[in-house]
Amino acid sequence: MTATALLQVFASGLMTGLIYGLVASGLSLIFGLMEVVNFAHGEFLMLAMFATFGLVVFTGIDPGLLAPLVAAAMFVFGAAVYALVIRFAMRVETNRGMVQIFATFGLSILMQGAAQYLFSPDYRSIRTSWLGERTLHVGGVFLPWPLLFGGLVSIATFGGLYLVMTRTAFGKALEATREDQGAVALVGIDCNRMFALGWGLGAALVGLAGAVLAVFYYVFPGVGASFSLIAYVTVALGGFGSVFGALAAGIVVGLVEAFTAVVLPPELKSLGIYALYLVIVFLRPAGLFGKF
Amino acid sequence: MPHGEAATAESFRSARVRRFLVAALVFAALALSPLAIRSVYLQNVLVLTLLYAAVSQSWNILGGYCGQISLGHGLYFGIGAYATSVLFVTWGILPWGGMIVGGVLAVAVALLIGYPCFRLQGHYFAIATLVIAQSGLVLMQNWDFVGAARGIQWPFGPDSWWTLQFARAKTPYIEVSLALLVASWLATVLIGESRWGYWWRAVKDDALAAESLGVEVFRSKMAAAGVSAFFTAVGGGVYAAFLAYIDPDAVMSFRFSLLFALPAVLGGIGTPWGPLVGAAVLVPLGEFSRSYLGGSGSGLDLVIYGALVMAVALARPQGLLSLVPRRRAAP
């Protein structure tokens, strides 16, 4: 394998990894805030992709420009899911873990069914994007523009997230809530409100990922399943609840997947990710970047 | 009021007799139900209900009694389904033997997986079981010897109990599924009364306290995983014979792993009747809504099913069984 070919694999693995990090970031944020694994995370992504698709069809605006709008809509959706479902799952006193798993699992089935009912199970794709079929060609490495765009959006989002978490009162309150809910309630921060905003923010992050993916990936009701497992693995590797751990883990996952596809037949490329997860949790039971 | 050893033993014995009497009545009624339920469609629903109840009971042993939440039981179900199908289709070994082989194979795999995984905590454990099951799925999808993604079609043959193949009759499958349910129920209850059963529940409630009382935590988890995997795999074998066709997605997808846990959780996790109660609500509801609303893949059935799962999980966290007032051995 030549150096250029290696570089090619590295570059596309890196870009894919950045997008994986973005997909996983919302899941990780929510977990860190309240120790809930959202089993409907893949369906959140699916919804964002359909929203992008729908907006493109109706407005004709380029999907790249629609990303902030999709994120805003997903913010509202995420906060609503918290208020209507998760809030009640948190109040449960027995079997709380299982109730959370199955409340969100039920939501995922419901969302898939609703998507099938409204949009039919067909595969759709956006053909009108300016990014569409273009490819960047640098020194023998080809990168499709949509992929590159996704990577850049991911970097920009994590940068913005870093600023929000460290510089704003909201970010600090979020950080304080995840560290100690009881103490936060004492200083007068409304935990319920923080959780709702956390779910909103988490869903908005998935919204950005969905808008980016809709440009070059098929949109269909079952699309979430292909990404949700990768998102769980990424979140676990990054250390449950660490948002920036998710970015680092996402890059690792993207690269491992790309290089596995070189060594093994492409159908087996996910095996590399699974093996990576198992090796790492057996060696470091709190994840790659997790705190012990 | 009398208490002490004699009274305790006496009240325990009478509660036990009552429990087995109730079980005998319920299972006898189910065994005779095909006499009353003549519609092939309803019999089909009954087969699935009993099979889900049995497999969910198997999941319940590890997840409900021992508290180890596995999201990868689809792997054991798939091992049973594939062992049974491959042995029958390729070498003509009767499914009865294939189920046992599948069961033993699943136990071996469960112990092999448990050895490293039972050291992991909480979500790391759950995701590890999910990832391992998913790896198994990917391997099966690409393994030509077992038909890869095309799957395995059982050959057509005459109706026979030997090969467990019946072209139209559903009653035999009802009886076989019921037998598996009875077996897994008995295993759960009998082991539950023994030292292992107490160890499992102690491990679930508080592993640290359990260790201080002499409980071998790791061995308890391994034992629960083995028993659980065995019955799950046998269930996979029955399912394969029932469908007479399997492919990787039809027997070991991630959704299956969750669907096996679901009846136990909704019925009453860690109870001997929870899985049957949960399956008796979920499976018919899923099937009926699919037939009446889900025609041509409209998805409305999934909306209703998903909403029901959410509603029960939120409204009845202890499971539906908790609606039945419990009679405790009053002191």
Add this chain to the structure above:
Amino acid sequence: MSGAAILELASVSKRFEGLVANSEVSFSVAEGEILGLIGPNGAGKSTLFSLIAGALVPTAGTIRFAGADITALPAPERCRQGIGRTFQVPRSFDSMSVLENVMVGSFVRSSSSSAARAKAAAVLEFVGLAPRAASFAGALTPPEKRRLEVARALATEPKLLLLDEVLAGLTPAEARAGVDLVRAIRARGITVVMVEHVMEIVMPLVDRAVVLDIGRVLAVGSPAEVVRNEAVIAAYLGERHRAA
């Protein structure tokens, strides 16, 4: 009264990532005695209990029980050898009944369920929890939970029983009943080591006391000797000052 040493600690230390919980702790417990382990908050009493019971492994030093080195043995094995313990914050099995909780302990000595059940019922009678046998452990009051902890540990038929603050937070009447229970346990030939925070309760009960402060042994001796010890007074006064 005091026979051979049943438990011997030699220079036992435990560090958690730089934090020293126990440092060079050495003392021995004679068969049949009641030994009090006292000291201010954060003195390392509960950590020491976990080291003796096998829930934690010491960083250095050796622990001998009934003449054999048990430093490396896991907790379940120590239980089988005859060390029983309770937890400072009760850790009952809340999905099980009181009787079933105790049965988990009695299964150490009997593999048959009916024998384990009979044994558990007898132990519940002994600690005075028999009327609550069929209740869920989660439904017990805090003092009852303490008794359940003791019953569970007793059901393992220990030679040495480690009691972690079983008398704390009780009303005077409950505390008196607790003291009687500890005496009754010793009368059965079981050696008792008890951690207590409040000196007034334990001093009349114990044969000897070991005082810990910041992980070290400050004093060992009869209750009368210990309360006169300058270092002990300073440590406790110091704590009063800190608390004030």
